[in-house]
Amino acid sequence: MQRPNHILPLIVLSQFAGTSLWFSGNAILTEISKAFQLQQDGLAIVTSSVLIGFITGTFLYAITAIADRFKPSVVFFISSLLAASANLLILLPQQDFLLLVLSRFFVGFFLAGIYPVGMKIAAEWYEKGLGKALGYLVGALVMGTAFPHLLKQSGWDYNWKHVLLFTSSVAAAGGLIIYLFVPRGPFYKKGSSYSFDAFKNSFRFPNFRAASFGYFGHMWELYAFWAFVPVILNIYTKQNAAVMNVPFWSFIIIAAGAIGCVAGGYITLKQGSAKVAYAGMLVSFCCCVLSIFSFALPPFLFLFFLLIWGFAVVADSPQFSSIVAQTAVAENKGSALTIVTCIGFSITVASVYVLNRLFEQFMQSPYVLLILAPGPLFGLWKLKPLLKQKTFN
Structure with a gap:
């Protein structure tokens, strides 16, 4: 079956539309x-x-295997x-x-049926070139993460209630686009029934374990870095008496990751996903270690260093x-993707909390950023065996 050209753009657009509910909440806090x-x-x-x-x-979407038991576009x-x-x-x-708390909680709850399920839908359409497709998908999400910082620096006078109305309308439209225009892909497998074993079944395979553990190490670093980019910039400006547009540069540094995702996706076509993931994680690990010297750099080198880190940290x-997706049990692919995402974001909560406490305790010292290094180091260790395996792309 030939893949229509509109499939990937529609998935990316709908995914961004749905997850805008999260991004817009950050913008109007x-x-x-x-x-x-x-x-x-x-x-x-x-x-x-x-x-x-x-x-x-x-967690609940995964253990009930919703994305595998029902048509993903409907979910x-x-x-x-x-x-x-x-x-x-x-x-x-x-x-x-x-x-207010319940509203934001259930926004997050139902995003579980958008973000991981969007990847499941993409996997049904891409057997080869999945890394490239997901590069665009995650790149769009990175731009959404960066967007609130751009809003803050723009000075745009907006009504927060109108933002909520607009993003809810866009999210609903994104869901409708998937439902109407993105049918089952040619590589889908009939899903299993209700089961608590979806993740365990996939976890029996060494390649799946290696990719999952690599992702967990990556998640220790990623969101903590993103969350503290404005903090890092503010600390630098105070310690060096520098003049810097913090919201603008926060947007640029985080948004650089979108370029990293898309560029990495194209490189996978020749080098494979494992090598691209390993290279990106190796660069971000080096940035974690070198961060202790970064505050002594002049402003243009400091910003260039953070741009490299922003580019690599999510690539x-x-x-x-x-x-x-490629190493999970086919019948449980949706659940496997969802539970891996669940564990990854749980790790994020811990790393953000730890980094925040360390910044408070050690007077905002750049040495605190070293706490991020064990994540990518662990990921590199676990991912290394995949470099010798067949090419995943």
Whole structure:
């Protein structure tokens, strides 16, 4: 079956539309905190509730094998509608803190039916070139992660309620696009019934374990780095009396990862996903180690260093997902992708918490960034055997 040219752009567009519910929440946190009169602890709860919801959702989606038992486009569509509805809960007339937390929690919960399921849909259409396809997919998500920083520096005067209405509409439209225009791919396998064993069945295979552990090491570093890019820039400007547009450069540094994802996807066509993932992780590990010297650099070299780190830190992500998809048990591919994502984001919660506490305790010393290095180092160790295996692409 010949793959239509519109399939990948529609998957990327719909995936970005759905996950915009998460990104937009980051963009309007300041406005939400003012509207609901949140203290710092309340703001932290709201911020983490989306991530906790996502972890909970990915776990339940995985153990119930929803993405394998039902048509993925239907799961994606329904999840998009439910996430869009949850996003609008805080617009109800009787607003309170509990409703705000529940709204963000269920946005995260139903994103579990969008992000990993979108990768499952892509895997049904790509047997060869999956790494390239996921490079575009994850690249779009990276741009979405960076986008709130661009909004902050733009000075655009926007109404946070209108942002919620707009993103909910876009997410629902994205789900509808998948449902109407992206049918079953030629490489799908009939899924298994309800089972707690989807992940365990795939985990019996060494290549799947290697890719999964590599991804877990990658996730220890990735979101902690992204979360603290503005902090790192602010610390540098204070210590070096430098003038710097922090929101703008935060956007540029994080968005550089989108280029890394897409470029890595093309390189996989010749080198394979394992080599690309290994190279990206090796560069980001070196950046973790060299970060202790970065604050002594002049501004242009400091920014160049962070751009390299931003480029490499996520370039391996789509390739890990590609290898996981290719090595998982075919009948449990959706569940395997979902549970690996669940574990990865759980690790993220721990790394962000640890890095934050260390920054507070050690007076924002650049040496704190060394705590990120064990993640990619562990990932490199686990991924190395795949370099000798057949080419995954």
